[in-house]
Amino acid sequence: MRAAPTCAPLSPLRPSWRCSLRVRARTRPRPSPHPRLRPSRPSGATSIHVPEKLESIETGQLDQNGKPQRIACVTCHTLRTPEKLPESPGELVRFHQGLVFKHGTLRCASCHVVGRQDSLRLADGSMIPNRDAMLLCGQCHGPQLRDYQHGAHGGMNGYWDLGKGSRVRNHCVDCHDPHVPRFLPTNPVLRPADRLLPPPIEKPALPPFPKLGEAHP
Amino acid sequence: MSEPEGGKRRVFLKVLGGTLGASAFAYAMAPLRAWTKDLSAEKFLQKHYKELGKEEIQKVIARVERETLEKYGAKVKVKDQKPIEGVEFGYALNLSVCIGCRKCAEACHVENNHDRKTNNSYIRVLEMDQGSFDMARGDAQYDHAVPAPGKYYLPIQCQQCDNAPCVKVCPVQATWKEPDGIVVVDYDWCIGCRYCEAACPYHARRFNWTKPEVPAAAVNPDQGILSNRIRPQGVVEKCTFCLHRTREGRLPACLEACPTGARVFGNLLDPKSEIRWVLENKRIYVLKEELGTKPRFFYFFDV
Numbered sequence: 001m002r003a004a005p006t007c008a009p010l011s012p013l014r015p016s017w018r019c020s021l022r023v024r025a026r027t028r029p030r031p032s033p034h035p036r037l038r039p040s041r042p043s044g045a046t047s048i049h050v051p052e053k054l055e056s057i058e059t060g061q062l063d064q065n066g067k068p069q070r071i072a073c074v075t076c077h078t079l080r081t082p083e084k085l086p087e088s089p090g091e092l093v094r095f096h097q098g099l100v101f102k103h104g105t106l107r108c109a110s111c112h113v114v115g116r117q118d119s120l121r122l123a124d125g126s127m128i129p130n131r132d133a134m135l136l137c138g139q140c141h142g143p144q145l146r147d148y149q150h151g152a153h154g155g156m157n158g159y160w161d162l163g164k165g166s167r168v169r170n171h172c173v174d175c176h177d178p179h180v181p182r183f184l185p186t187n188p189v190l191r192p193a194d195r196l197l198p199p200p201i202e203k204p205a206l207p208p209f210p211k212l213g214e215a216h217p
Numbered sequence: 218m219s220e221p222e223g224g225k226r227r228v229f230l231k232v233l234g235g236t237l238g239a240s241a242f243a244y245a246m247a248p249l250r251a252w253t254k255d256l257s258a259e260k261f262l263q264k265h266y267k268e269l270g271k272e273e274i275q276k277v278i279a280r281v282e283r284e285t286l287e288k289y290g291a292k293v294k295v296k297d298q299k300p301i302e303g304v305e306f307g308y309a310l311n312l313s314v315c316i317g318c319r320k321c322a323e324a325c326h327v328e329n330n331h332d333r334k335t336n337n338s339y340i341r342v343l344e345m346d347q348g349s350f351d352m353a354r355g356d357a358q359y360d361h362a363v364p365a366p367g368k369y370y371l372p373i374q375c376q377q378c379d380n381a382p383c384v385k386v387c388p389v390q391a392t393w394k395e396p397d398g399i400v401v402v403d404y405d406w407c408i409g410c411r412y413c414e415a416a417c418p419y420h421a422r423r424f425n426w427t428k429p430e431v432p433a434a435a436v437n438p439d440q441g442i443l444s445n446r447i448r449p450q451g452v453v454e455k456c457t458f459c460l461h462r463t464r465e466g467r468l469p470a471c472l473e474a475c476p477t478g479a480r481v482f483g484n485l486l487d488p489k490s491e492i493r494w495v496l497e498n499k500r501i502y503v504l505k506e507e508l509g510t511k512p513r514f515f516y517f518f519d520v
Binding site: 158167185192 | 304336337359363364476480483490
């Protein structure tokens with residue numbers, strides 16, 4: 001009988017990450033049998049960025065260097081332990097007030113465990129450190145995790161050619177707020193200002209796109 | 218009697234010959250009248266990029282670096298990155314996640330030393346009506362919070378076509394396709410006729426109507442002779458998939474800037490690359506496929 005996959009230590013880049021096969025394959029590019037495709041020297045590695053907000057929170061104040069001051073979650077959470085998790089963000093009256101939550105029908109307890117603020121709980125009951133939150137996201141967002149593992153979801157920085165340098169990939173939480181994962185409206189930058197462009201024209205609206213099953217007009 | 222007449226005739230022929238000769242000489246020297254302060258003798262006599270030897274290309278690079286310092290006050294390092302053997306670039310963009318924020322266009326603007334006044338960029342993001350694919354109705358100048366309801370966003374840059382109309386129409390062969398799939402321009406050979414701009418079905422080429430204005434502090438010093446060196450006035454320029462970065466193994470600037478991770482870049486010849494996975498597993502299409510331009514830029518959806 002095959003042993004059940006273990007969950008610790010859980011780092012998205014270690015072999016124990018159950019879904020990390022593709023990412024691991026990228027970290028050490030194997031020389032291709034085709035001589036023209038052989039990377040010059042496999043020196044680069046892929047790593048996943050760990051967003052600060054997984055382990056600390058902004059205080060709203062600036063530090064000496066003018067950067068937003070952050071304090072680690074454990075600063076407060078080692079001193080006090082709430083009796084139970086709230087049912088909804090509205091019950092947060094002393095800490096984390098005004099937390100906005102728009103993430104399906106999830107409850108606080110879907111991911112958080114009382115007294116274990118440095119960890120998150122997977123659906124199978126196992127605990128993971130906050131930095132490995134991608135495992136938690138992947139439980140529901142399978143297609144996104146699959147695309148991520150193949151480099152087709154989530155941004156990255158560095159080298160496309162791992163034979164020449166390394167690459168840092170975004171964490172789910174780099175782009176998505178776990179409590180409000182949908183992107184919020186943002187103002188676009190760099191509007192074209194070419195003198196030859198005509199001024200924007202008002203175009204009549206198109207007829208509404210027919211829904212599936214409706215006859216085309 | 219006959220002698221003075223013959224003398225007249227001879228003088229007449231001499232004057233006529235002299236006039237014709239002088240006009241022919243003046244006509245032959247006409248390009249010199251177009252000589253401007255910006256044009257050095259060195260540049261005037263420079264050969265086509267493909268005909269330059271190793272030493273000659275170093276001279277060209279030294280001239281470009283010197284001129285950038287003189288005209289822009291910026292000390293830059295220009296390189297001549299060559300195509301990597303066994304690499305052909307491909308680019309894919311996920312329209313399901315693009316929100317139209319134009320961060321890619323801004324990154325291109327900064328990376329490629331574009332004219333600051335016109336907000337020029339090799340990327341044009343079209344705001345399109347959902348359900349429509351009429352690019353003529355796309356709006357590139359939208360200025361409101363994005364993503365707007367009922368809209369989707371279509372960033373368009375050079376598609377690096379395998380059957381590129383812009384290359385075919387160039388009367389002086391100043392633009393060509395490199396072995397790694399990038400269509401480049403010799404910015405010292407281009408005569409600025411803008412045929413290529415008219416031929417491109419994606420409106421991917423830009424013309425330098427004026428001398429690009431970039432403050433010295435904003436000039437990107439990491440430059441390539443075929444890519445982001447500051448282009449002279451009167452030539453056509455285009456996206457090169459940031460070849461000064463990508464030929465060194467780095468990712469293009471627009472990809473790194475994308476806040477939604479909509480962009481996938483890589484080597485089409487490497488079966489394990491991300492771009493190949495996208496091409497093999499996603500619903501892919503190319504713009505204006507019916508024109509037969511064979512783009513290397515692919516669009517896909519999360520379905």
